[in-house]
Amino acid sequence: MSEQHPYPWPAASSTGVGSWPGEDPDEAVRTVLGELPDLPHLPELPGRGVGADVIGRTAGLLVEFPVEVQPTGWRVADSPGRDLYRARGFLSRDLDLLAEHAHAYEGALKIQVAGPWTMAASVELRNGQRMAADPGAYRDLAASHLEGVLAHIAEARKRVPGARLLVQVDEPSLPAVLMGALPTASGYGRLRAVDRVRVEEVLRTLFGAVEEAGAVPVVHCCAANAPLDLLRRSGARALGLDAALLDRRHDDMVGTAVEAGVGLMLGVVPAVDPPPAQRDRMSDPAANVEVVRELWNRLGFGPDLLTRAVVPTPACGLAGASPEHARAALKAVRNGARVLRDEPHRS
Template sequence: MTPTVGHTGPGPLSGTDAREAARIVMGECPRLPFLPELADRGIGADAVGRTGAMLADLPLDVSTRGWRLAGSVGRPARRAADLLDRDADALEEADEIARGVTVDRDLAREGRGRAGQEPVRPTERRLQVRVLGPWSLAARLELPGGMPVLTDRGARRDLAASLAEGAAAYAGRLGGRLGAGARILLDEPRLWHVAAGTVAGPSRFDPVPAVPAEQLSLSLCRFADALRTAGVAEVLVRAPGGAGPEAPARWEVVSEPPRGETPLDGLCVPAATLRAPGSGAPGVGQREVDPATPDAARAAAHAALDAAGTVLGDGRLLHLEGLPGGGRTPRTGSEVEHAAVGVLDLLDRLAASRCASLDRLVLTPTAGEVTTGREDAVAALAAVRRVAEATPPAAE
């Protein structure tokens, strides 16, 4: 059986029209659709507001500095919940239209889909919902007194339990409406700052202590267990790239689970993180790093490569955010083929079997490529789809 490379979007899209965003998603990512995030709509559509709207029995409101826990649900939180419901309705509507137009046409053509692929079957689908992970949410959300939730162990535990229950319920309901299993992507943009103790407090007199890497890893594994117990099919974590000397990457947190713990189902990492400055673009035969590249930069790239290789070697999923090699979005056939060779070159650098790893690889554009306008978003998602389709034949 020919392996397939997955493709989807990062989550954010430009604009304010939920229906238009949903049509784009279903047009380009029918096998692995994602819930669009339209932050241009303002308060309540931001990452904290959207994730907060999924919390179970934990009301939020806003302060002068941002979102905080509250005694009752504030108007911004009600708006966030309303926007989230509209996004779900728009995605279901776009899916119904796509099934009626595309799937029926596929069946009429002897079961063949776009580019000769098999039609989408509900049991094979996944709906990807991105939420702020428990550590980054605790770093961004305030207690009623103004300190980050991160500083209070009890509040942190309650927040994680509420998030697991609420996110699993939301993703499960929407996945059921689309005939898809739920895949939750835990976005942890503040993870390295949490590990380094560089999360900003309300003032310089209120430092936020670091959380040991072992505790971060254990809690993420157990948080994923709670989501899976609640019916989520797969749980992945999106780790940030390098955050600088003040917050060095600790890749073992997301790649090496503690002994006896069930690991997360996969890792999402910026493809640029896997390429040291000064290295040749993957796929053109230039793998050596420029000798002038700082040792720290090379070490950081090698550490990220080791983490990605560990995840693939363990049989887990690897999301690449952005295509290996960078550069502009491939548009011509030769550019798509070149990008596909770049993906295979990366697998070689990871010492991963090409045939065995392709089914566990997912390609997605970067957020920057899909938030500059509708045409750019469609072009970026279409390019990733074409590269994903071109990679298996290039591996033969």
């Protein structure tokens, strides 16, 4: 199985989800490169303010699709303004720091963007309604988003030419888009669900373009009702999920994905500082990845495939954590990956 389905990372890899606490991108890049040597990622620092979070960063990638910040969030604008310039400046600075610290790096490297459906759920039309409510609007947004993602891949490749790029598409709002759970502008109603066929079509187009650009499409959705089959069919080469939210109801979908060669990035340690009573558990690598072993035992796959197919991660981005917990979380997932490799049969 592992020979039939090669993965875009070394065996026993670990990685982060994306965001990082604080306002110092230089320190963040150096920390991530040091703690995650097999699969580092370009960190996002929302603490810097408007334009530094994943929505703002991705808004800065949109091509000929200006948006600006209003009291209720990002909204379509007539022309680019200071919010977009700020977002683009943050990203350019982050990429320059990546080049400074990792120009000669030649392994797997992950970059993150908000997905087209999370953007459609987060960006408003001029009337205050979410873009997900208007088929013409989200069609235009998806086209602009795709073009911007491809340009981002090209910029990252310039900075680290020897890296094998993975593009993580963050879709935390996708379940709400599919279930018709997004609130209307008034807050008193819910937007109509977007057709699943249309959702899958947009994602398949994006993931296919990412692969044609020589990168590996990954999708992350830490919601309990992540549409695993839809994401697999759309062409994602790996699924980023919170392992604590996977139970026996998900086994068939997860197993089908693994059989198809889809990798799993599984969140196994808290994304925020745990209560004092739970801190000791994070220092036990075997305990941290026990949820992964239990899942794997239920699926019935061999231990050799486990260490190749599964990448331990924090449960979500670390922007809400203390710097101390963020570093501890990366150390915990790195040590957890090594335990899965060195003690594959431990129960």
